[in-house]
Amino acid sequence: MKFLDKLLHASRKNNSLVCVGLDTDEGKIPKFLMHEDDPIFAFNQKIIDSTRDLVCAYKPNMAFYEALGSRGWEALRKTCEYIPAEIPIILDAKRGDIGNTANMYAKALYDVLKADAVTVSPYMGKDAVLPFLEYEDKGSFILCLTSNQGAKDFQLSLIEGRPLYEIVAEKVLSWNEKNNCGLVVGATYPEQLKRIREIAPSLPFLIPGVGAQAGEIESTIKYGTDHNGERAIINSSRAILYASSGEDFAQAARNETLRLRDLINLYRQER
Amino acid sequence: MKFLDKLLHASRKNNSLVCVGLDTDEGKIPKFLMHEDDPIFAFNQKIIDSTRDLVCAYKPNMAFYEALGSRGWEALRKTCEYIPAEIPIILDAKRGDIGNTANMYAKALYDVLKADAVTVSPYMGKDAVLPFLEYEDKGSFILCLTSNQGAKDFQLSLIEGRPLYEIVAEKVLSWNEKNNCGLVVGATYPEQLKRIREIAPSLPFLIPGVGAQAGEIESTIKYGTDHNGERAIINSSRAILYASSGEDFAQAARNETLRLRDLINLYRQER
Numbered sequence: 001m002k003f004l005d006k007l008l009h010a011s012r013k014n015n016s017l018v019c020v021g022l023d024t025d026e027g028k029i030p031k032f033l034m035h036e037d038d039p040i041f042a043f044n045q046k047i048i049d050s051t052r053d054l055v056c057a058y059k060p061n062m063a064f065y066e067a068l069g070s071r072g073w074e075a076l077r078k079t080c081e082y083i084p085a086e087i088p089i090i091l092d093a094k095r096g097d098i099g100n101t102a103n104m105y106a107k108a109l110y111d112v113l114k115a116d117a118v119t120v121s122p123y124m125g126k127d128a129v130l131p132f133l134e135y136e137d138k139g140s141f142i143l144c145l146t147s148n149q150g151a152k153d154f155q156l157s158l159i160e161g162r163p164l165y166e167i168v169a170e171k172v173l174s175w176n177e178k179n180n181c182g183l184v185v186g187a188t189y190p191e192q193l194k195r196i197r198e199i200a201p202s203l204p205f206l207i208p209g210v211g212a213q214a215g216e217i218e219s220t221i222k223y224g225t226d227h228n229g230e231r232a233i234i235n236s237s238r239a240i241l242y243a244s245s246g247e248d249f250a251q252a253a254r255n256e257t258l259r260l261r262d263l264i265n266l267y268r269q270e271r
Numbered sequence: 272m273k274f275l276d277k278l279l280h281a282s283r284k285n286n287s288l289v290c291v292g293l294d295t296d297e298g299k300i301p302k303f304l305m306h307e308d309d310p311i312f313a314f315n316q317k318i319i320d321s322t323r324d325l326v327c328a329y330k331p332n333m334a335f336y337e338a339l340g341s342r343g344w345e346a347l348r349k350t351c352e353y354i355p356a357e358i359p360i361i362l363d364a365k366r367g368d369i370g371n372t373a374n375m376y377a378k379a380l381y382d383v384l385k386a387d388a389v390t391v392s393p394y395m396g397k398d399a400v401l402p403f404l405e406y407e408d409k410g411s412f413i414l415c416l417t418s419n420q421g422a423k424d425f426q427l428s429l430i431e432g433r434p435l436y437e438i439v440a441e442k443v444l445s446w447n448e449k450n451n452c453g454l455v456v457g458a459t460y461p462e463q464l465k466r467i468r469e470i471a472p473s474l475p476f477l478i479p480g481v482g483a484q485a486g487e488i489e490s491t492i493k494y495g496t497d498h499n500g501e502r503a504i505i506n507s508s509r510a511i512l513y514a515s516s517g518e519d520f521a522q523a524a525r526n527e528t529l530r531l532r533d534l535i536n537l538y539r540q541e542r
Contacts, residue, residue, distance in 0.1 A: 063368060063375035069383045070344040077340065094368050096392055097334060098419040101294070101363075104334035112340045121367055121415055123394045125421020143394055148369040150396020153442060157430045161299070163433070164425065171424060 003117050003139030003180055006088050007204060008118070011056035011230060016261045017221075017268070019090065020051050021208070021237030022060040022079065023123075026068065028242050030249050040068070041077040043249075045082055047241060050250040054257045057117075058083050059090040060236055061205075080113050088116040090233070092207065094143060096121030102131040110135050117141060119184055119206065122168050126175060138202070139180050142172045144196060147209025148187025169199045182206060187234075190219035197223055208235045210260075217260075221267040229268040236260055274388050274451055276411030277359050278475060282327035282501060286312065287532045288492075288530050288539070290361065291322050292479070292508030293331040297339065301512050301520050304363075311339070311346040314520075316353055318512060321521040326526045328388075330361040330477075330506055351384050358423050359387040361504070365394030365414060375400040390455055391412075392476065393439050399445060402514065410451050410475070413443045415467060418457025418480025436463070440470045441472060453477060458505075461490035468494055479506040480532075492538040500539040507531055 001009075013016060022044055026034075029043045036042035048058065062081060065072035083089050091113060095105040110155050111120045112131075117139030120129055132140040145155055145165040155165045172181050182204040185196050197205070210217060217234075223234040239258070244252030273281075282288060293315055297305075300314045307313040319329065331350060335342035354360050360481055361524060364385060366376040381403075382391045388410030391400055392459050403411040414435040426436045443452050451474040468476070478495050488505075496503040511531070515523030 025375075061368075061372055061375075063366075063379065066379035067375040067383065069348065069379070070341045072379075073344050092368075092372075094366070094392070095334075096367075096394075097332075097363075097365050098417065098421075101332055103324060104296075104332075104338040107332065108337035108340070111340065121365070121392050121394050123367075123425060124417050125424030125426070127419050127421040129421075145449050146369065148395060148398050150369075150400075152397040153396030154394060154435065154439065155396070157435070157438065159428045159430055159435075164428070164430075167428065168425070189509040206434050229504075234382045244334045 002137050002268065003088060003219055006116060007056060008230060014053055014055060015265065016054055016056050017232050017234045017264050018055050018257055018261045019057040019059050019233045019235040020047065020055050020240050020257060021235045022058055023064050023237040024045070024112060024241065025064055030245050030247070031246065038075050038078070040072070041078045044079045046250040047253050048083060050254040051257045052087060054254070054261050055087060056103060056261070057090050058079050059086045059092050060183070061092045077113060079129065080115065088139065089114070090117040090119070091115040092119050094119050094121050096124050096128050099126065099127050099131055102128050106131045106135060110138050117182070126171070129175060133175060133178055133180060136178050136180060139182055141182040141184050141206045142168065143226065144168050144172070144183040145185050145189060145192055153187065156187035163179045166195065166199060169196050172202050173203070174202065184208070185224065187216060187220045187224070190223050193220065202226060204231045204233060205233065206233045210234050217263055218267045221264055222271060227254050229271050234264060273408050274359060275475060277387060278327060278504070279433035279501060281358050284357070285324055285326060286536065287325055288503050288505045288535050289326050289328050289502045289528055289532045290328040290330050290506040291318065291326050291511050291528060292506045293318070293329055294335050294508040295512065296335055299333060301516050301518070303518065309346050309349070311343065315350040317521040318524050319354060321525040322528045323355050323358060324457065325375045325525070325532050326358060328361050328504055330357045330363050332363045332508070349382060360385070360388040361388040361390070361392050361412065365390050365424060366393050367395050367399050369395065370398050372401055375398050377402045377406060381409050381430065388453070390414065397442070400446060404446060404451060405451055407449050407451060410452040410453055411478045412455050413439065415439050415443070415454040416456050416460060416463055417494045418459045422457065437466065437470060440467050444471050444474070447474065455479070456495065456497070458487060461494050464491065472503065475502045475504060477504045477506065481505050481507060488534055489538045492535055496542070501542050505535060
């Protein structure tokens, strides 16, 4: 099944645009889990069990696993294996390198870790992205406009009067021959989100950086979804994972996911 | 010791600007090594043993190890441990993500794998690079102008009449408060290399993409080194690693490294 179909299927079945970001940090998970053989995997299992009927995707963040060396890599592999087959796995890796090396990254993420989609950096251009796109059934989300302060340094620079991120969005559209591209677009810039959605009406958007404020979610849904109120993947990590540091962490994560899903769906209806 | 001092020390001791890129690929190493417990590590050991007196640095490419999953990660960890303490390890990772995640990548590369330097993508701006720069004794090489075709897509785009890669070089210079930044600059564009060296006269340059042609090496040395003929790290991977596929692979790698080192030194003298 193509990534986009798998995404839409999960999103419709669970009536959800919420993606749980598995940025699992040993320093932040409940202390009692540290007695487990693999505390990170044990934590992720509970989070997945308690949210799998409420999400459209899971997004493990590679950095958090790499920081633990080979045992982190193993926890990530087991986590990817544990995620239910009908829920897409988006590996947040932000890789970007020349062809031969990009091939190896694609192999690591798609073949070894069995991701359904990955995030990719655009800086090195088309031939650095192509090896990912050659996996026809997989999805590749290319960084467009990010939600951090540093986005101003280059992404907002004007090229012939237009910001770099718009040029990136258009290029990605031209690379989308196999219908397997997406864009990473931060939630902090509603006007820009609107503009990028105009440029790419049917690409799926991975949208991190949604804060706790309802107003921000409203504009994100209004401008970030497609004409059906779909194809937006709203990621939340810490607010869900660390909703409680006690024995009830999984239930608290479920409650927070449910709250976010329903708030998003409220604004989807109002569109 | 600061990264730059370690680099200059190794470079002077071995009278070399050559960096051996450890892009070790199980499909390309001599067949007889496949009987070893860890063929990748066994191969790297022999390459390191036979070139350690001829190089200024080693540059393992993360992608090649990640493509083998946790056993690849383990082979990389052992390789980093095996590299002689006086030779800098540059991990080619091209990471780039927001602060919290960049912290984790820095931890993975600097603390877990004990790299002396890493490569970083600039697309997400200053706050995505800062967590690397906070490791004062480590070096961070930020992608500036790369040697692939796709460099044209964004890096050569004009911003107020100047190409993006020049803006990146200037920004990196302004981020260099701890004197631990460097730039990745492809060897395929001599004129641009000259211009970037003018912008950043004292930053170390990591220069991949040097082909077999002597002419290309001449212009790379002429324009890429600093006023002393130093601070350029000329990477070669496949031409050295796979100089022979037989029992003599380590000797062949040594011969190729020696040839490149001496050719480079010839042009350093002519500067």
